[in-house]
Amino acid sequence: MTPLWSVAEVLAATGGRPVGLGDGAITAISIDSRELPKGALFIAIKGDTHDGHDFVAKAIEDGAAAALVSEEYFARVGGAWLIVVPDPLEALNRLAEAARARSRARIAAVTGSAGKTTTKEAIRVVFEALGETHASIRSFNNHWGVPLMLARLPREARYAVFEIGMNHAGEITPLVKLVRPHVAVITTVAAAHLEFFNSISEIAEAKAEIFRGIEPGGVAVLNADHAYLHILLSRARAAGVSRVVTYGFEESADWRIDRYAETLEGADLQIAHEGGRFALALKVKGRHMAANALCALIVGRSLGGEPGAVSAALADFGAPEGRGLTQRLGPGTRPLLLVDESYNANTASMRAALELFHGVKAPDGNKVLILGDMLELGPQSESLHVALADSVAAAGAGAIHLVGPHMAALAAALTGKKGLKARVTHYGDAAQLAETLSSALAYGDAVMVKGSNGIRLGQIVKLIRERFR
Numbered sequence: 001m002t003p004l005w006s007v008a009e010v011l012a013a014t015g016g017r018p019v020g021l022g023d024g025a026i027t028a029i030s031i032d033s034r035e036l037p038k039g040a041l042f043i044a045i046k047g048d049t050h051d052g053h054d055f056v057a058k059a060i061e062d063g064a065a066a067a068l069v070s071e072e073y074f075a076r077v078g079g080a081w082l083i084v085v086p087d088p089l090e091a092l093n094r095l096a097e098a099a100r101a102r103s104r105a106r107i108a109a110v111t112g113s114a115g116k117t118t119t120k121e122a123i124r125v126v127f128e129a130l131g132e133t134h135a136s137i138r139s140f141n142n143h144w145g146v147p148l149m150l151a152r153l154p155r156e157a158r159y160a161v162f163e164i165g166m167n168h169a170g171e172i173t174p175l176v177k178l179v180r181p182h183v184a185v186i187t188t189v190a191a192a193h194l195e196f197f198n199s200i201s202e203i204a205e206a207k208a209e210i211f212r213g214i215e216p217g218g219v220a221v222l223n224a225d226h227a228y229l230h231i232l233l234s235r236a237r238a239a240g241v242s243r244v245v246t247y248g249f250e251e252s253a254d255w256r257i258d259r260y261a262e263t264l265e266g267a268d269l270q271i272a273h274e275g276g277r278f279a280l281a282l283k284v285k286g287r288h289m290a291a292n293a294l295c296a297l298i299v300g301r302s303l304g305g306e307p308g309a310v311s312a313a314l315a316d317f318g319a320p321e322g323r324g325l326t327q328r329l330g331p332g333t334r335p336l337l338l339v340d341e342s343y344n345a346n347t348a349s350m351r352a353a354l355e356l357f358h359g360v361k362a363p364d365g366n367k368v369l370i371l372g373d374m375l376e377l378g379p380q381s382e383s384l385h386v387a388l389a390d391s392v393a394a395a396g397a398g399a400i401h402l403v404g405p406h407m408a409a410l411a412a413a414l415t416g417k418k419g420l421k422a423r424v425t426h427y428g429d430a431a432q433l434a435e436t437l438s439s440a441l442a443y444g445d446a447v448m449v450k451g452s453n454g455i456r457l458g459q460i461v462k463l464i465r466e467r468f469r
């Protein structure tokens with residue numbers, strides 16, 4: 001296999017100047033000296049907390065093929081095994097462009113207010129059944145994550161899927177112009193990062209930036225189950241996107257889930273499309289998961305995937321860690337059922353998860369909800385938390401543990417709520433809950449843990465896994 005890059009190719013793409021460097025092979029691209037495969041090119045990026053330039057020496061010592069550094073660093077520190085450029089982040093972008101230019105892969109890009117990583121994973125599973133596939137890792141979806149994932153695109157890849165995120169208007173445009181997808185997905189539009197937007201319509205406008213980078217003849221695949229679809233449709237038209245398809249539970253969707261039935265291990269769907277109907281079996285639960293899977297099916301089929309192969313691939317798709325991963329812990333006869341939703345939370349994902357938990361039965365005990373703050377919601381934060389009261393009540397939990405300062409308002413709203421039988425407890429932070437966790441849970445219970453990553457409920461999940469092995 002030809003290596004990812006040659007030094008000569010990197011120099012040509014970035015306009016960099018080699019210092020004390022042969023023309024070897026570069027096997028990988030890394031911006032983190034802790035995750036550095038042998039033979040990688042280490043690109044020194046300045047982040048919010050660290051400057052990659054502080055780790056150049058260590059990267060070389062650990063076996064990097066070369067480090068790409070700034071002129072400023074080279075003037076100050078010098079060294080060898082270097083490629084010197086005015087601005088390494090800019091150079092990473094140029095490398096991403098070169099990766100895209102040489103690639104013959106069919107490419108999908110995914111954005112949306114919730115479900116990007118989950119949908120990207122479902123698309124990855126479908127693509128892997130179709131041919132050699134490259135996919136973004138974790139949520140590497142920002143101004144350095146997207147070019148980094150693109151710079152890692154192997155020249156042989158036949159399919160690739162990238163996640164694109166944003167906190168502000170204008171951020172998606174340059175990223176999608178790098179990715180130049182054949183298919184662009186918007187998973188949903190909802191309140192997230194509201195501190196930087198005045199309204200959800202504005203968020204829809206920002207997501208619609210993804211249409212600006214679609215390849216000619218490309219497809220926009222849009223979830224139809226939200227109130228902002230009309231904005232997306234009109235922006236897609238204005239951007240000259242030739243094919244737009246919609247999916248979801250909504251009556252008007254081009255690909256409609258017209259039957260959703262949970263099974264012991266997952267869900268059985270019936271999909272209506274162009275007057276016909278077909279079945280899709282999943283091993284994940286939740287209506288949002290059904291929509292994510294259907295989206296991946298459409299992406300696979302619109303890039304030429306054979307329908308049988310695409311559906312078969314999706315039958316194996318499992319919820320990623322922190323995003324609905326469900327485990328039975330402890331004794332087989334009386335396990336603790338853990339639904340791990342700890343990776344993040346905003347209004348859309350909270351509602352989706354609560355709906356999922358509504359359908360969950362405790363093996364032989366209580367249903368317990370552990371919910372943490374939804375962060376980054378700006379001045380409307382308190383009312384958005386209080387507005388969850390009905391969905392929380394409807395989830396059917398016998399005990400509700402709320403964690404974090406923003407959840408105090410929801411705790412108050414729930415405490416006064418008519419007909420709610422659940423015990424509601426509020427904790428200042430995850431550490432406080434951790435102290436009393438053992439008395440809050442028992443084998444036989446079903447527990448769902450969800451909150452923004454910053455509330456650190458991932459630690460609670462870890463504790464549960466340790467204590468209820």
Ligand SMILES: Nc1ncnc2c1ncn2[C@@H]1O[C@H](COP(=O)(O)OP(=O)(O)OP(=O)(O)O)[C@@H](O)[C@H]1O
Binds near residue numbers: 139289292324352
């Ligand atoms: N289609 C969907 N609609 C609404 N909520 C969803 C959907 N898919 C997944 N979720 C919920 O969103 C949570 C986060 O999912 P995921 O990590 O895929 O989102 P993301 O958009 O990648 O988030 P981030 O912006 O942090 O990268 C899941 O745990 C689940 O609760």
Ligand SMILES: [Mg+2]
Binds near residue numbers: 118139141
């Ligand atoms: Mg993500």
